[in-house]
Amino acid sequence: MSDTPYTPPEVWTWDTESGGRFASINRPIAGPTHDKELPVGKHPLQLYSLATPNGVKVTVMLEELLALGHEGAEYDAWIINIGDGDQFGSGFVAANPNSKIPALMDHSGETPQRVFESGAILLYLAEKFGAFLPEDHAARTECLSWLFWQMGSAPYLGGGFGHFYAYAPEKWQYPIDRFAMETKRQLDVLDRELAERTYIAGDDYTIADMAIWAWYGQLVLGRLYSAGTFLDVESYKNVQRWAKAIDARPAVSRGRMVNRAFGELHTQLRERHDAGDFETRTQDKLEPAAE
Amino acid sequence: MSDTPYTPPEVWTWDTESGGRFASINRPIAGPTHDKELPVGKHPLQLYSLATPNGVKVTVMLEELLALGHEGAEYDAWIINIGDGDQFGSGFVAANPNSKIPALMDHSGETPQRVFESGAILLYLAEKFGAFLPEDHAARTECLSWLFWQMGSAPYLGGGFGHFYAYAPEKWQYPIDRFAMETKRQLDVLDRELAERTYIAGDDYTIADMAIWAWYGQLVLGRLYSAGTFLDVESYKNVQRWAKAIDARPAVSRGRMVNRAFGELHTQLRERHDAGDFETRTQDKLEPAAE
Numbered sequence: 279m280s281d282t283p284y285t286p287p288e289v290w291t292w293d294t295e296s297g298g299r300f301a302s303i304n305r306p307i308a309g310p311t312h313d314k315e316l317p318v319g320k321h322p323l324q325l326y327s328l329a330t331p332n333g334v335k336v337t338v339m340l341e342e343l344l345a346l347g348h349e350g351a352e353y354d355a356w357i358i359n360i361g362d363g364d365q366f367g368s369g370f371v372a373a374n375p376n377s378k379i380p381a382l383m384d385h386s387g388e389t390p391q392r393v394f395e396s397g398a399i400l401l402y403l404a405e406k407f408g409a410f411l412p413e414d415h416a417a418r419t420e421c422l423s424w425l426f427w428q429m430g431s432a433p434y435l436g437g438g439f440g441h442f443y444a445y446a447p448e449k450w451q452y453p454i455d456r457f458a459m460e461t462k463r464q465l466d467v468l469d470r471e472l473a474e475r476t477y478i479a480g481d482d483y484t485i486a487d488m489a490i491w492a493w494y495g496q497l498v499l500g501r502l503y504s505a506g507t508f509l510d511v512e513s514y515k516n517v518q519r520w521a522k523a524i525d526a527r528p529a530v531s532r533g534r535m536v537n538r539a540f541g542e543l544h545t546q547l548r549e550r551h552d553a554g555d556f557e558t559r560t561q562d563k564l565e566p567a568a569e
Numbered sequence: 570m571s572d573t574p575y576t577p578p579e580v581w582t583w584d585t586e587s588g589g590r591f592a593s594i595n596r597p598i599a600g601p602t603h604d605k606e607l608p609v610g611k612h613p614l615q616l617y618s619l620a621t622p623n624g625v626k627v628t629v630m631l632e633e634l635l636a637l638g639h640e641g642a643e644y645d646a647w648i649i650n651i652g653d654g655d656q657f658g659s660g661f662v663a664a665n666p667n668s669k670i671p672a673l674m675d676h677s678g679e680t681p682q683r684v685f686e687s688g689a690i691l692l693y694l695a696e697k698f699g700a701f702l703p704e705d706h707a708a709r710t711e712c713l714s715w716l717f718w719q720m721g722s723a724p725y726l727g728g729g730f731g732h733f734y735a736y737a738p739e740k741w742q743y744p745i746d747r748f749a750m751e752t753k754r755q756l757d758v759l760d761r762e763l764a765e766r767t768y769i770a771g772d773d774y775t776i777a778d779m780a781i782w783a784w785y786g787q788l789v790l791g792r793l794y795s796a797g798t799f800l801d802v803e804s805y806k807n808v809q810r811w812a813k814a815i816d817a818r819p820a821v822s823r824g825r826m827v828n829r830a831f832g833e834l835h836t837q838l839r840e841r842h843d844a845g846d847f848e849t850r851t852q853d854k855l856e857p858a859a860e
Contacts, residue, residue, distance in 0.1 A: 284742045286734070290749045290799050306753040308761055376718060376758050391707055395717035402710060416682055419693060426686035426720055427667060433724035437751075443577070446743070451575045453744055456732075458581045462597040467667050470599055508581050 303360055308377065314367030318385070319354030319551050326358050326370060327380035329538035331436070331492040331502070332396040336380045337550075338488050338533030339403055339410065344553065345529045348407045350386070355550040357537045397429040400485040410485045421479040424486035432493045434460045435502075444503040458509065461497075465514045468494055472516035487524060495521035532556055594651055599668065605658030609676070610645030610842050617647050617661060618671035620829035622727070622783040622793070623687040627671045628841075629779050629824030630694055630701065635844065636820045639698045641677070646841040648828045688720040691776040701776045712770040715777035723784045725751045726793075735794040749800065752788075756805045759785055763807035778815060786812035823847055 292306050318324055325340070327333040343351035358364040358379045365377040374381035374394035382399045384391040384406075393402045401422075404411035412418045438457035442450065468490065471478060479486045493502075498517050500506035512518065524530055535547040535556065547555055583597050609615055616631070618624040634642035649655040649670050656668040665672035665685035673690045675682040675697075684693045692713075695702035703709045729748035733741065759781065762769060770777045784793075789808050791797035803809065815821055826838040826847065838846055 284740045284745075286740060286742075286745055286799060288798055289801055290746075290753070292750065293746065304747075304750055304754075306750040306757070308754055308757040375762055376722075387707075389707070391710055392714070393710055394714045395721060397720070398710075398714040398717040401713060401717075416678075416680070419682055419684055419689075422692060423683070423685045423689040426689040426692075426717075429688070429717055429720040430686060430724060431667075433721060434728060437725055437729065441747075442744075449575045449577060450741070450743070451577075452737070452741070453733075454575075454577055455581075455584065456595075459583065459595055459597040460728075462581070463595075463599055466597070466599040471666055507579060508577060510580055 303363065303365075308371075308375065310368040310371040311363060311366040312368065314364075314369055316367070316369035316373060316383070317354075317356055318383075319356075321352045321354050321551075322384060322386035323351065323353035324383040324385065325353050325355040325380060325537075326373060326383075327355060327537045328358050328360060329534060329536060329540075330379065331432070331496060332378070333380045333537055334496075334534055335396045335489050335492040336382065336399050336403075337536040338492065338530050339400055339485065341529035341533040341536075342488070342527070343403065343407050343409060346407075346409055348409065351403070351407060352553070353550070355536045357539060357548050359539065395429070397425055397489060400425065400489060404485050410483065410488070412480070412482060412484065417480050417482070421484045421486045424479050425489055428486065428489040428493065431464050435464065435493055435497065439505070440503045443505055443508070462509060465494060465498070465509070465511070465517060468520075469514040469516045472520050477520070483524070487520075491521060491524045491530075495524055499525060594654065594656075599662075599666065600657075601659040601662040602654060602657040603659065605655075605660055607658070607660035607664060607674070608645075608647055609674075610647075612643045612645050612842075613675060613677035614642065614644035615647070615674040615676065616644050616671060616828075617649050617664060617674075618828045619649050619651060620825060620827060620831075621670065622723070622787060623669070624671045624828055625787075625825055626687045626780050626783040627673065627690050627694075628827040629783065629821050630691055630776065632820035632824040632827075633779070633818070634694065634698050634700060637698075637700055639700065642694070642698060643844070644841070646827045648830060648839050650830065686720070688716055688780060691716065691780055695776050701774065701779070703771070703773060703775065708771050708773070712775045712777045715769050716780055719777065719780040719784065722755050726755065726784055726788065730796070731794045734796055734799070753800060756785060756789070756800070756802070756808060759811075760805040760807045763811045768811070774815070778811075782812060782815045782821075786815055790816060 316326060325336060327336060337355060340351050340353050358370060360379065364370060365379065370381065371377055373383055373392045376394060380396055380399060382393040393399050412421055434457055439461045442453040442457060477483050477487050478490055494517065496502055498511040498514055498521050535545055536550045538546045539548060607617060616627060618627060628646060631642050631644050649661060651670065655661060656670065661672065662668055664674055664683045667685060671687055671690060673684040684690050703712055725748055730752045733744040733748060768774050768778050769781055785808065787793050789802040789805055789812050826836055827841045828839065829837045830839060
């Protein structure tokens with residue numbers, strides 16, 4: 279952006295040079311770019327994902343369900359490398375026409391069922407297994423308000439703040455200010471709520487916590503965008519308390535490893551097909567990748 | 570934004586001068602700014618809202634429920650003037666700690682129940698009345714995937730494209746390009762889906778249509794951000810067909826009028842307390858406001 283006054287054209291056109299770090303994967307059109315079927319493993323639940331915050335929501339939920347003893351939650355997790363354009367393969371687009379991870383296929387019924395959008399997948403699994411969503415009507419309502427809150431709020435953190443603070447080709451003050459302000463407001467919303475409650479929707483750990491933790495929990499733990507100091511995340515004391523409690527759950531540690539293609543090698547379980555994979559994973563096929 | 574290189578400070582601080590058109594209502598902290606109770610009318614359902622796309626979703630749903638004969642959906646709709654800071658009143662913050670419209674209070678049970686986030690309110694009402702959410706498991710799942718899609722996608726349209734194209738203090742090419750591209754991709758996602766289906770989740774008109782129509786339907790009808798030509802909205806033929814069909818529904822026309830504080834006076838029903846208000850509304854208290 280420059281001091282040269284910019285007048286938008288009458289009709290926007292696609293300049294394939296623009297877009298910053300993710301220019302190669304951002305497109306103004308939808309649909310598949312190539313034919314590629316999705317692999318299908320042995321379990322009814324087939325997850326196609328990557329360990330970004332939206333992906334981690336679902337792998338944490340599946341690991342929590344397994345930890346509770348829900349054997350039907352066994353799953354195969356296949357990696358979708360968004361930098362390579364895997365999300366534009368015909369099989370993935372059929373599972374999620376929006377070409378974003380995560381996408382879930384449930385083969386347990388007569389016809390495979392697609393579920394897309396991380397919030398919808400969490401709700402689908404919570405209802406399928408009767409877990410992590412309160413049965414009490416008032417508590418369930420509060421849980422769902424917070425689940426939808428996360429879905430509508432995190433784009434300001436990820437697509438707004440994260441993009442302009444960490445990924446855009448240059449640092450520009452206006453969008454960084456705009457989205458830092460909104461991100462801090464959201465953290466304060468959570469902090470005030472968590473001053474009154476153990477978990478975000480009440481006394482119980484629910485899918486709302488899993489959804490919010492994947493973004494805001496990991497943010498205050500300093501894991502997103504190297505922005506902990508900039509956003510003064512230590513000042514949100516109640517969010518810190520809550521984030522650390524969730525981070526200490528074994529199922530959360532496992533969920534964070536699945537479909538992970540960055541960070542230290544011992545934190546990566548690129549594909550997950552069995553509960554034993556966490557112990558026996560071989561790392562000889564893994565290549566280090568930048569976080 | 571200027572050619573002067575910008576280096577973000579180590580710790581972000583609140584510059585109350587920044588923020589563009591909505592600087593006065595954007596804050597980095599949450600919570601109430603003043604004490605103000607919410608009014609409560611005669612019906613069990615009390616809506617606190619404004620006729621932005623997120624508000625229209627809910628008033629359309631309530632009017633559709635009433636059109637179906639669900640008398641229990643009678644409601645009072647109170648206006649929340651976000652430009653005046655009504656969303657920071659203590660009563661509103663208790664109903665929605667996120668200080669965004671719409672918020673719903675349901676007084677039909679022993680204890681008033683708050684519901685916030687427009688997607689959560691749509692799901693709450695759909696389940697309460699057993700309407701506009703398919704009972705069939707596969708169709709319900711598809712509907713909820715699209716409902717969550719809307720919640721996670723529209724921030725790129727509203728908080729991204731709309732802000733930088735229409736409201737930011739200057740026009741900057743990079744953010745306009747970034748968010749125009751994403752908005753057009755989202756329109757293409759819908760256009761491809763609506764080539765195969767009457768409504769977004771299948772043969773039936775559901776809460777997913779209401780949610781998506783309020784943003785993307787109104788966008789392709791040229792009602793948002795004066796951006797119809799810029800985004801070439803006429804080219805999305807299937808979205809156009811679907812948007813016009815929904816726009817022709819009487820309940821949608823009524824829903825658009827409720828809590829409307831802009832546009833021509835005859836389109837405004839600032840508060841709604843009875844079905845007869847659409848016919849008998851007095852306009853003598855109304856002041857024109859810019860759209």
